[in-house]
Amino acid sequence: MTQTFEIAVIGATGTVGETLVQILEELAFPVGTLYLLAGSNSAGASVPFRGKNVRVREVDEFDFSKAQLAFFAAGPAVTLGFAPRATAAGCAVIDLSGALPAEQAPPVVPEANAHVLEGLQKPFQVSSPSPSATNLAVVLAPLRGLVDIQRVSVTANLAVSALGREAVSELARQTAELLNVRPLEPAFFDRQMAFNLLAQVGKPDAKGHTDLEKRLIHELRAVLDTPALKVSATCVQAPVFFGDSLTVSLQLAAPVDLAAVNRALEAAPGIELVEEGDYPTAVGDAVGQDVVYAGRIRAGVDDPAELNMWLTSDNVRKGAALNAVQLAQLLIKRLV
Amino acid sequence: MTQTFEIAVIGATGTVGETLVQILEELAFPVGTLYLLAGSNSAGASVPFRGKNVRVREVDEFDFSKAQLAFFAAGPAVTLGFAPRATAAGCAVIDLSGALPAEQAPPVVPEANAHVLEGLQKPFQVSSPSPSATNLAVVLAPLRGLVDIQRVSVTANLAVSALGREAVSELARQTAELLNVRPLEPAFFDRQMAFNLLAQVGKPDAKGHTDLEKRLIHELRAVLDTPALKVSATCVQAPVFFGDSLTVSLQLAAPVDLAAVNRALEAAPGIELVEEGDYPTAVGDAVGQDVVYAGRIRAGVDDPAELNMWLTSDNVRKGAALNAVQLAQLLIKRLV
Numbered sequence: 197m198t199q200t201f202e203i204a205v206i207g208a209t210g211t212v213g214e215t216l217v218q219i220l221e222e223l224a225f226p227v228g229t230l231y232l233l234a235g236s237n238s239a240g241a242s243v244p245f246r247g248k249n250v251r252v253r254e255v256d257e258f259d260f261s262k263a264q265l266a267f268f269a270a271g272p273a274v275t276l277g278f279a280p281r282a283t284a285a286g287c288a289v290i291d292l293s294g295a296l297p298a299e300q301a302p303p304v305v306p307e308a309n310a311h312v313l314e315g316l317q318k319p320f321q322v323s324s325p326s327p328s329a330t331n332l333a334v335v336l337a338p339l340r341g342l343v344d345i346q347r348v349s350v351t352a353n354l355a356v357s358a359l360g361r362e363a364v365s366e367l368a369r370q371t372a373e374l375l376n377v378r379p380l381e382p383a384f385f386d387r388q389m390a391f392n393l394l395a396q397v398g399k400p401d402a403k404g405h406t407d408l409e410k411r412l413i414h415e416l417r418a419v420l421d422t423p424a425l426k427v428s429a430t431c432v433q434a435p436v437f438f439g440d441s442l443t444v445s446l447q448l449a450a451p452v453d454l455a456a457v458n459r460a461l462e463a464a465p466g467i468e469l470v471e472e473g474d475y476p477t478a479v480g481d482a483v484g485q486d487v488v489y490a491g492r493i494r495a496g497v498d499d500p501a502e503l504n505m506w507l508t509s510d511n512v513r514k515g516a517a518l519n520a521v522q523l524a525q526l527l528i529k530r531l532v
Numbered sequence: 533m534t535q536t537f538e539i540a541v542i543g544a545t546g547t548v549g550e551t552l553v554q555i556l557e558e559l560a561f562p563v564g565t566l567y568l569l570a571g572s573n574s575a576g577a578s579v580p581f582r583g584k585n586v587r588v589r590e591v592d593e594f595d596f597s598k599a600q601l602a603f604f605a606a607g608p609a610v611t612l613g614f615a616p617r618a619t620a621a622g623c624a625v626i627d628l629s630g631a632l633p634a635e636q637a638p639p640v641v642p643e644a645n646a647h648v649l650e651g652l653q654k655p656f657q658v659s660s661p662s663p664s665a666t667n668l669a670v671v672l673a674p675l676r677g678l679v680d681i682q683r684v685s686v687t688a689n690l691a692v693s694a695l696g697r698e699a700v701s702e703l704a705r706q707t708a709e710l711l712n713v714r715p716l717e718p719a720f721f722d723r724q725m726a727f728n729l730l731a732q733v734g735k736p737d738a739k740g741h742t743d744l745e746k747r748l749i750h751e752l753r754a755v756l757d758t759p760a761l762k763v764s765a766t767c768v769q770a771p772v773f774f775g776d777s778l779t780v781s782l783q784l785a786a787p788v789d790l791a792a793v794n795r796a797l798e799a800a801p802g803i804e805l806v807e808e809g810d811y812p813t814a815v816g817d818a819v820g821q822d823v824v825y826a827g828r829i830r831a832g833v834d835d836p837a838e839l840n841m842w843l844t845s846d847n848v849r850k851g852a853a854l855n856a857v858q859l860a861q862l863l864i865k866r867l868v
Contacts, residue, residue: 349764351687351779353729367727368711375708388815391703393689393770393777395811395828395842404808404830404840413833428685428781428838430828434729435771441729443687445764472740475731479724492731492766494740497749502764504740506731 200228201528204263204287206278207270208232208252209241211357211364212292216269216517217245223521226528233258235274260285264531267520268293279321288320288527290520294411296323303415305330306522307466308337313526320527326408327440327515328352328431329415331507334488335444336420338464342456343503344449347426352412353434353441354397355478355511356389364437371435385433394433406431439478440515442507451500454493461490466514469493475506482508486518536564537864540599540623542614543606544568544588545577547693547700548628552605552853553579553586559857562864569594570606596621600867601656603856604629615657624656624863626856630747632659639751641666642858643802644673649862656863662744663776663851664688664767665751667843670824671780672756674800678792679839680785683762688748689770689777690733691814691847692725700773707771721769730769742767775814776847780840787836790829797826802850805829811842818844822854 203220207213213234220227232243233255242249255274260266260282268275272295279289279296291301301321302312313322325333332350339345356363362384370390373380380388387394398406413427434441461469468487470476476489488509496502509515539556543549549570556563568579569591578585591610596602596618604611608631615625615632627637637657638648649658661669668686675681692699698720706726709716716724723730734742749763770777797805804823806812812825824845832838845851 347783349685349781351766353689353768353770371707372711375704375711387813391772392775392813392815393772393844394813395777395844400809400828400830403833404828405833410833426832426835426838428832428835428840430687430779430781430840430842432689432777432779434689436727436729439728441731441768443766443768445685445766447683473736477723477728477730479728492736492740494736496762496764497739497741497746499762499764502762504764504766506766508729508731 198226199532200226201265201531202229202231202263203227204231204233204258204260204266206233206255206266206268206274208243209234209238210269211360211512212516213269214243215512216267216520217243219513219517219521221246225521225524231258231263234270260287263287265290265524265527267524269520283319283321286319288531290322290324290523290527292324292516292520294323294326296321298323298414298418303329303418304523305333305337305419305519306526307464308333308419309421310526313523320530322523322527324516324520324523325415325419326411327358327509327511328354328412328442329419330515330519331440331442331488331509332416332444333419334466335461335490335505335507338460339457340420342460343446343452345425345446346449347447348416349428349445350412351443352429352431353436354431355434355436355438355440357438358397358511367435367437389433390435392435397431397433436478438510438512439482439508440511441478444505444507446503448501448503452495452503454495457503458493461493476508478508482514483510484513485510486514488514534562535868536562537601537867538565538567538599539563540567540569540594540596540602542569542591542602542604542610544579545570545574546605547696547848548852549605550579551848552603552856553581555849555853555857557582561857561860567594567599571610596623599623601626601860601863603860605856619655619657622655624867626658626660626859626863628660628852628856630659630662632657634659634750634754639665639754640859641669641673641755641855642862643800644669644755645757646862649859656866658859658863660852660856660859661751661755662747663694663845663847664690664748664778665755666851666855667776667778667824667845668752668780669755670802671797671826671841671843674796675793676756678796679782679788681761681782682785683783684752685764685781686748687779688765688767689772690767691770691772691774691776693774694733694847703771703773725769726771728771733767733769772814774846774848775818775844776851777814778843780843782839784837784839788831788839790831793839794829797829812844814844818850819846820849821846822850824850
């Protein structure tokens with residue numbers, strides 16, 4: 197008989213939370229009782245799991261000592277408000293919000309730095325990085341022994357689903373209004389999102405950087421264990437429902453051996469390499485899939501020490517929910 | 533009495549050609565006779581100019597000795613086929629297709645390297661660079677004395693109008709089909725363009741680079757007169773009708789003085805700088821305008837020698853038609 201675990205999912209009605217519950221079922225995760233939790237607005241809703249509808253309860257009323265592991269898939273404020281209660285009750289925490297400092301809850305991508313989990317003390321606290329950092333880490337990890345990366349420049353064109361269901365609805369509504377030549381009334385976004393690109397996702401700080409960009413940089417450095425890596429990141433909001441697409445330019449210490457890079461990516465877990473000439477897209481390839489798609493692997497036009505690539509992955513699934521469940525699969529071995 | 537000039541526009545029925553004719557009228561360009569030319573498919577159509585409909589004729593039957601200046605706004609094949617005839621007839625050529633080598637027809641952006649025109653011999657041949665190169669050159673030119681640029685990394689998210697009217701129609705049609713839950717049948721694009729990003733525009737060469745990317749790099753170097761500048765470029769096809777958006781990361785030889793950069797951009801011609809915190813977009817700002825919009829000017833998160841920016845401009849107007857007409861305004865001074 198397999199041992200089972202009592203699992204809590206906070207933010208269970210959100211895009212990531214709901215996908216996370218689906219993946220727990222798909223992967224036959226050894227769930228005993230599943231506690232679905234959310235803020236008071238969503239409490240009372242229900243989410244399907246193993247053929248039953250599980251009722252969503254208020255996180256504020258939950259006794260975390262009932263759970264052995266909790267996924268925090270709501271925003272940073274919810275993590276900051278309730279993760280300490282979980283930890284105090286001895287419940288392992290997997291945070292997807294980026295709210296916890298790396299020293300307290302190290303960001304982990306199983307394909308890149310699973311060994312970090314072995315060094316954790318109970319009660320475990322670990323972070324599942326932002327989708328862009330996860331995507332990048334999965335692809336850069338297998339190249340670590342092969343190329344000496346001096347600098348990473350990345351433009352992450354992000355799907356609106358990163359901002360939740362309201363953002364998805366608003367892109368659809370704005371698009372329909374424009375196609376029907378009705379006046380556009382932005383609501384969730386502060387301007388036209390349909391057939392447009394927004395230069396930033398969230399408010400920038402005094403130096404001009406958004407939280408998402410800083411999170412990408414810090415998490416990537418932490419996961420790859422390269423604290424001094426130079427990273428330039430711009431997160432752009434694209435009129436795409438699901439699936440992030442990244443253009444990545446790496447500056448290397450020496451000319452790149454493209455054949456070796458292709459072989460390493462082919463052999464690595466979590467990556468699907470698309471052959472030269474063709475390329476993957478969010479909608480056509482990545483959405484609903486468990487891998488990061490990589491394509492357009494090429495050196496610079498006349499700089500052999502430049503390595504460029506195009507990456508696309510399901511931001512909700514591969515970039516968030518699946519990574520968190522994979523972390524849980526590794527952590528429960530140490531909860532036994 | 534003002535002197536007038538006989539002007540030919542080849543590709544007069546295309547998105548760029550039609551805008552070019554509009555701009556000739558808007559700027560009261562001293563046109564005597566306007567010859568509108570196109571391939572046999574479009575001949576017979578007419579384009580409005582100064583309150584009249586000007587009939588489009590077949591370029592193949594045109595006697596270029598009738599014109600003093602010809603704009604080539606069709607594809608590279610048309611330029612290669614007919615620009616030599618124009619030159620042989622003593623007609624000045626402004627090519628927008630990128631087909632002519634830089635030694636023969638130097639790429640010029642008036643805000644960046646207008647002085648090149650003074651060195652030209654009759655009959656003049658000059659190139660109006662690709663929209664992305666034009667956009668970048670307008671913004672980097674005023675920074676030349678201020679920062680020492682070691683490397684440029686650019687992701688150009690391009691509007692479908694770059695590919696002409698069929699591409700615009702197809703994005704609209706695909707979007708409507710998806711919103712109406714009808715099966716998607718890609719025609720102009722080989723896959724779903726609506727709510728998606730395509731990793732490349734045009735076919736890549738054996739090394740993985742597209743013509744557009746190589747054109748961007750070579751034209752930028754030529755216009756800025758920095759032949760050894762390292763440039764990494766990725767051109768992405770975005771589901772946007774009009775207006776290109778570029779994320780640009782510059783690596784500098786020394787820490788950047790952001791206040792000085794902002795002052796230089798504020799003072800430079802052809803640029804509208806959007807204040808910190810806010811940002812410009814293609815649809816909301818750039819489309820229909822005669823300037824490149826710049827925003828999100830910032831150093832690196834922890835690298836003071838990194839300069840990042842977001843640029844957006846009307847690819848058809850500022851990036852192509854207007855630049856070509858501005859070149860013509862300068863060239864006719866030497867045709868007098």
